[in-house]
Amino acid sequence: MRDEISRLLVSRMNIIYPPYVDPQFQTLFERIHSPRVCIDNDTCRDCTLVKVDSANKHGLLLEMVQVLTDLDLVISKSYVSSDGGWLMDVFHVTDQLGRKLTDEGLIRFIQQAVEARREEDAKEVRTCLGRIVGAKLPAQYTVFEMTGTDRPGLLSEISAVLKDMNCNVVSAHLWTHNARMACIAFVTDCTTSKPITDLERLDLLRDQLCNVLRINNGCRDERRAVRAMVLSRLTHAERRLHQMMFEDKDYEGVGGADDRKKQDGVGTTVSIDHCQERSYSVVTVLSRDRPKLLFDTVVTLTDMKYVVFHAAISSKGSLAIQEYFVRHMDGCTLNTESEKRRVVKCLEAAIERRNTQDRSSSCLHQRESLAHIC
Template structure:
């Protein structure tokens, strides 16, 4: 369970009933349910067969033309790609795709078709390398947020331990990230401070990273000023 302590713009406790009801409604399970999302899974990774879609997870070594080859394999097997999201890091690629049957526009339950799809996608992801650890293909089970799942996939891949090629970003002095970790002995936890250029989903990425590293976030103080962000 995540607990967030929020205040109004004056820093005071929220007591207005309408505001509290609105927050509960928006953040609740039906807060983002629309008719459009019933037809498209959007930002959710489904089960083996989720509604009219089947979810596929791929992770492997990135190279030019890889997505084109994946799309060609799925097209030849008569699958439509309805939703896809792809992340890359250190020449590794992780992606989650929603596909359905080209004829029925429904999910695919035939184990033979799924087995053929998995084998061909593994062949594409491996490229010219024979090591099975180079690439992995699977059908997701359970529900999760796509961005959260991609975080987990890349963290489990542990590409940062393999000495991959990284490019040093030449930040302007004012935007160069500053990260400090201090031990708070009297309270029994560590204080992680991140100061950097603000961007969309910055807090989400930081919390996911700490969670994947088996740390628990007890509370946080977040502020932004123009293009800058500070998270403690």
């Protein structure tokens, strides 16, 4: 018996127990070194430099680009570096009229949004195009997300269903690409101005919207989806539309970049090489320059779980050049040809989705064509 106890004691002494780490300590470095924003109007004669340094975390680059593009700002150049756990980014920006950022309210809004200083309530700000950013929407609303085959009259039929079911559309957005459609509608009950929570009514709404999406020139369409949820905060509609069309695999369709090349003389070309010295995959994107181009490529790389360690973005006339040094979140590079082809297709699709909206004006913005239809 004594020998057995001795063996147990020895075996337990050989076990190494890891020290307990408070989960909140994992983010302590990020909380201490939260993003800092410097707005520099002195260095460049024709643009404002937005400089950001911070402890690095996945998705932070997208958050910064998202803030700037939501304010209708033009990013003509950008340099990104995030090796060693620290991020330092520089964005060359102007408004849509080519002017520097001099409005104190706009500058303060950028700093509050990027630095996430929640103790200060960010006020509404008007962009140079007249849009109001930061507007308060109802505290809660029901969100309908729909994907399916695009066809003439589809938006009108979706609107009719929501109207017949006594729904007030607070905001709606719709994109089409490669014969596929994605739509997000933020709605409340017309009578109560509150979200729709009755399960039977939600099921009926989903069934009717599914019936609308099922009709495809007399053919049965199996690639359709309708989801409903109640949210307490507004999701970023354009990022969500990218995610929905990616999940719907619109990048596997036909058309897109070749058509743009015929029309504009500038097509979309994506190439992937390997940087042997630092073991990065180098993703190079050449395309027609336009607003929100940087957002569309960064959101795609982020949602596909790639980490951008370095990047250089610039434009020459109508041509935009983007170069990203990336790895997987586990540190691996893009090694297989099938993975490279998939990334190329997804980036081309992300760029062409926006180009499609430029041609057809299908995207509905907040409180515009489809708002308050009941």
